[in-house]
Amino acid sequence: MQRRRLRGGLLGVLFFGACAVAFAFLALPVIAIFTQVAPGRLVRLLGNPIVTDALVVSFKTTLAAQVLILVFGTPAAYLIASRRFPGRTVLVTLVELPLVLPPAVAGLGLLVTFGRFGLLGSTLEALGLSVSFTQTAVVLAIAFVASPLYIRTAIAAFQAVDPDLVAASRTLGAGSTRTFFRVVLPLALNGLAAGEALALARSLGEFGATIMFAGSLQGITQTLPLAIYQAFAINFDVALAMGALLVAISAVLLFSLRLILSWQPSRRTSPSLFAPLR
């Protein structure tokens, strides 16, 4: 008994120590961003045109990318979640691959696909579309790296929808379109919102693929992370101010994600006297 308590105590101390190290390691660099420059100056530096231009570019491109992600990602996720077909696992792996790819590889891939001499480059050029160095390129880069986060979460959300409810909706005469919009989508909405929050956070932070594929020009393609990279070597304090801004935005996004996930919608569509209790 004595020995057991001693070991438990030792283990407890070890766990507590490891936990403290982990917390300090993760929190210190984030806190340090706010400690180098006085808060008042940090806020004033946000008025620098480099920052305001980057904020506008980040906002516009991220928003456009989210529209693409939701419009194309939602049906894709629903099909993958609701159908069983040969090659499904391969498809899911392909969709998730950009998640684990280094951003530099994503940038290379986009260049050899949409670049002027890329796979689709001459076709696009013939159509009078030139993607490189435009905001379109930034949007494509963001959508490429962020959409897997949304699709992945959305697949799980759709799979979690009770098939009995879908079947009930169909037997009660609702068509598949009506069932999707009135039953499936509302039930999966929670998970979809969580996936979107993650994709949004990833979008704002996109750096590697963008700088390789879209270049960097203030007011056109220079997003906040790109502006930080350029300011780092020219005006370090401005870089810190932008870093602080991104920390704040990301914290808000993560916090809302927590709220979304903790909010549980009713699993039952209507209270029924005769429904079996589980």
Add this chain to the structure above:
Amino acid sequence: MKLGTLALVGVVAAFAISGAAARTNTTLTVYAAASLTDAFPKIAPGAKFSFAGSNALATQIRKGAPADVFASANMTLPKGLNKDSFCSKPVVFTRNTLVVIVPKSNPANIRNVYDLRKPGVKIVIAASGVPVGTYTLQVLKNMNLTAPVLANVVSKETDVREVLAKIALGEGDAGFVYSTDAKTVPGKVKTIKIPAWAQPKVQYGICTVTASTNKAAAAAFIKKVLSKKGQKIMRSYGFLPRVKPKPKKR
């Protein structure tokens, strides 16, 4: 409990490995301008190099980066570091010139520097603050091309090799790089000369980093770069002698 012991052993091993990695800093660490990427490793094959825009490297040194030598594509940055006691008094170790490069297929049909004014030409330059970016602005000013050319700039890169890559890939129509960079991708880009009267004074400065724990090796490296053999290697990559040769008397 076995698991706990295992974890403890793992943590100790991890610290031992990282500690060992931190101690082996007897090899020389050289922070050098991106344009030196090909030439410098030939001068000191055993050294570790970090190639990037000189301004980014200078900032890293100011933030305590473990550099022994700083080789910059201008004199302004090392002089600034020297003024704030971050490095020794810099010396000029080589010179360079600027050129305009276009992709081999020359999609915008650029024949000379003045063609860069044509509307719609996609020009890639380095950001101002990066030495080559500052030199580019000087060339444009000397040739009275600043406004029309800057209006065509589609991207400002953080070092000269990124400008080179964007043009070699054919994404941009034209870019400003050092003549030495253009030589590293033969067959991918065409070079258009910038007239001598419009050339900026491109001097490369080298210094020993004050915080270096390897000062003897750093000094030896600088000596090697300045030596006949080192200068010969630099010239083989197209760099110019560190002192402008005096015109021969007739």
